[in-house]
Structure formats: structure tokens, C-alpha cells
Amino acid sequence: MDTEALKKYSALHPKPAGLTLQYGTAGFRTKAEQLDHVMFRMGLLAVLRSKAVASTIGIMVTASHNPEEDNGVKLVDPLGEMLHPSWEEYATQLANAEEQELQKIITEICQKAAVNQHKDASVFIGRDTRPSSEKLSQSVIDGISVLGGQYHDYGLVTTPQLHYMVCCQNTRGQYGKATLEGYYEKLSKAFTELIKKVNSPSSGEGQRHLKIDCANGIGALKLSEMEPYFPKEVQIHLYNDGTKEKLNHLCGADFVKVHQKPPRGLDMNPNERCCSFDGDADRIVYYYKDTTGHFHLIDGDKIATLISIFLKELLAKVGQTLKMAVVQTAYANGSSTRYLEQTLKVPVHCVKTGVKHLHHKAQEFDVGVYFEANGHGTVLFSKAAETKIRQLAKEEEDDEKREAAKVLENMIDLINQVADRRVIDTTDAERRAVTPPGLQEKIDALVKKYKLSRAFVRPSGTEDVVRIYAEAETQEAADALAHEVSLAVYHLAGGRGAPPQP
Ligand code: G16
Helix, strand or coil: CCHHHHHHHHHHCCCCCCCCCCCECCEEEEEHHHCHHHHHHHHHHHHHHHHHHCCEEEEEECCCCCCCCEEEEEEECCCCCECCHHHHHHHHHHHHCCHHHHHHHHHHHHHHCCCCCCCCCEEEEEECCCCCHHHHHHHHHHHHHHCCCEEEEEEECCHHHHHHHHHHHHCCCCCCCCCHHHHHHHHHHHHHHHHHHCCCCCCCCCCEEEEEECCCCHHHHHHHHHHHHCCCCEEEEEECCCCCCCCCCCCHHHHHHHHCCCCCCCCCCCCCCEEEECCCCCCEEEEEECCCCCEEEECHHHHHHHHHHHHHHHHHHHCCCCCEEEEEECCCCHHHHHHHHHHCCCCEEEECCCHHHHHHHHCCCCEEEEECCCCCEEEEECHHHHHHHHHHHHHCCCHHHHHHHHHHHHHHHHHCCCCCCCCCEEECCCCEEEECCCHHHHHHHHHHCCCCCEEEEEECCCCCCEEEEEECCCHHHHHHHHHHHHHHHHHHCCCCCCCCCC
């Protein structure tokens, strides 16, 4: 390590005095102006991680669904999963080290994680469309370069695209070509094959239309690039493409999910298919309006359920006894869990919020469907299941079985199955609060007042807020319960400002 260069460059990316940041649900995330030193240091960390695992590591500069003024960083491990939890602590140590300690911390990490400093390092970088992202990705590059790492800057890409590039690179092209063209070709080919086999209503001219709210983010740019690869009968219409309004403002998957209403700037006619991405296009939720004007949201719970029904039918057709399960978080609506378990007879597991937790659990099954209610998710096929399916798609003599295996094969190729407020502390997959004292008891008492209800609270790991979840038999009851729980949080957890309003 060139200690003089490290000193010189870290002084160019100084840490604001007294600032301590926590590694959150998906990495560091806060106001963009507080992140320059973090980006530089995550460049350092990526080099160390790359040396430790002798593979390419990814760094995505994005704050996803957060407001435009925020920014953040997501680290991508060799097969496209999120950074291994054992390294989150190193990331926190590096991000919070005072300048004079930086070198010492790097040496300590190298010792603890058995990093061979003489190995080569390679890092892929991507960024979203936030005004602050370009400069922050330059700080990442400074961090990589000062430790002698090689990098490839993909510039503006979606988070799933960067995950894909990293996975392609580390599987030496087995997963696909590590280029945007490779990404568009692989996904559109699988998609084209799939929709040939799936009956779905189309408009008079045999066309399928989809209105897409791009959250004024990167999704708009990348979908425009991808459109020429789509089959002709699929017509996409982009809204909130970032040319006029601010990122995530009154639009995007998070807004639609939280407010249960369409985004600004997208007019829906009855039964038109619509969907929303978030700011880095790694979440999707679908929705439509029926002929009576009622809004229907197809969130992660419903997507997981629909995919499970589809997969279960196909797996039965191919006649394989593959173990399938669904992974959810505490936010999953109770009726979706009941439907999956009781009607569909698919086992359901509940884990903590964060794609990394769901991904990890889903890896335990032959086919692991995981979705967060907010629209993050995918399906994981174990290597053995994938090999079997590909073999059946090629060699099976029974026509029906072979066709079903081909559909599954296209699913595998389309899914892009790479991964993957601190006063309130929680347990039981975040469904129960252990601190502050009395809060959980209060919530339990409130829940008893409403039929078919559930509620829980947890500190967000991406924003400076406490999230409150409530469900009940009717919308009014759920709203009332949410308000009562928010008042309990306000009083028992030291809420600031005016009490929450209904
Ligand atoms: C990130 C994580 C998700 C999580 C979300 C909200 O998403 O990847 O797994 O659901 O944050 O987390 P929290 O409730 O802790 O704020 P994104 O799309 O913001 O990167």
C-alpha cells in the first residue's frame, strides 16, 4: 500500500468531523453532501474485498427510492449478491475511521479477512441519474485507484444491470455477456420465447401495451435502449422519464405502494396494465384501474403469489419433485401468506427486511421465490434444479413435459436471479419490538381491537424514519390502527415535532 498516496487522496475526501454513519438495509444512505468520504472509502473496501475473494466486485452509486437530494452506495458481491454480511462491519469501520486511523483500519481488515494485498483487484462501477451521482462515483474511482485496483465504469445503469455485469464477469461469460447489449439480448430473448407460450389478452391489433412510470430515474433511459430488443407486439409507454420532474417525487414504486394510488403524470384507462419502477429500477409494482374506477395494486406479495402459481403448475407438468418455497418479510399481507400456505400449499418463510436476508433464505430451496411487498424480488433456482430443467428442455421425449421445461428455462433466463432510528429494536423477523419498554404491549392491545389485524414497527435502514405497518379487515380499520400505533411510537419512543396526524 502506498501510504503517502493514501494520505494525500483521503485528505481530498475528508470525513466531516464527528459524522458517524451506519451500514443500513442496503449499504450507506444519507444526504449526498455527507457521502464523499464514504464513496472514496467504499472504493478502498471494494479493492480489499476483490483481493479477498479473487473476483470482481461491484459498486452502485444510488439511493434508490430516497429523495433526489440523498445518495448512497450498494456493494455487489461476486455472483451478483449483496455484500456478505461479515464485511458490513468492515465497511462501517472504514466509513467512520478518522483520517489518521485509515491506514491502520485497512491493515486490520486485511489481517482479519485474510486479504492478500499483492493480489489484483477489479471493481465494476455504476450510478443512477441523481445530480450528485457522477461526482460521487469519481470519489469511488479515487479510492479504487489509490489501492492499485482496476475498474470499469459502466456509468449510468440500473442496479440489476450492474449486478448482472458482475455475475457475468465472475462466471467468465457463462451467465451472459458483461455488456448492456448482452443484458438486453439475454433478457429479451427469454421474454420473447416466454410470451409466445403464455396466453394473455391483447388489444385488437394483437398488441400488448404497458404503461411504465420510471420514477424520473434511470429506468427510462435503459428501457428506451432496450425497447428495440422487445417483440413487436409489446408496446411500452414511458412516463416520468426524468425530463421534467424530480426523481421519485410523487411517483415511483415506493410512492405507489405506500399511497396505494397511481403516480403523478400517468393517466390510467380502465384495465390498462401499468407499472412503476423505483429510482434505480430494482423494484417493480403493477397496477390497474377496473371499470368502476377502483385502483388495484399488484405488489410484491401478489407478484410472488402469481409466480408461485405459475411455477407450481409448470413443476407439476415436468414431473420433478423440486422443493419450492416463498420467502417474505413482516410487511407481507397476512392474506397472501395464508393463501400461499393454505390454498397453494407452498411453505412460506419470514425473514428480516432487506433483499440480502430474503436472498439468503431462498437459496435453501430448489426453487426459492422471494419478494418484499415493496416490489424487490426474484426467483432462485438451485444449480441442480437449473441443470435438470435445461436437460429436460433439451432431451425429454414427452412433448408436454419438454414444453413445460422450456418455459421454466426461459423463466430462469429472464429472471436475472442475481441478488442477490435505533431506539426501536426488534425481534422475530422484525415483527415484535423489544425496546422501548411497553411499546410491543401497547401494539398488541391495539391490534386486539381490530378484526383480522396485524401491526408492527421497525426503524428504517435507508431513511431516518420509523416504519409502521398495519393491516385489518377494511381500509378504514387499517388506517385507524396505523394511526393509533404511530401515536404509541410517538409517545413511547420519544417522537419529535407534532404528534402524527391520521
Ligand atoms: C432497500 C433494500 C430493500 C428494503 C428497502 C427499504 O431497497 O434493498 O430490501 O426493503 O431498502 O428498507 P428500510 O425499510 O430499511 O428503509 P431500496 O430499493 O431502497 O434500495
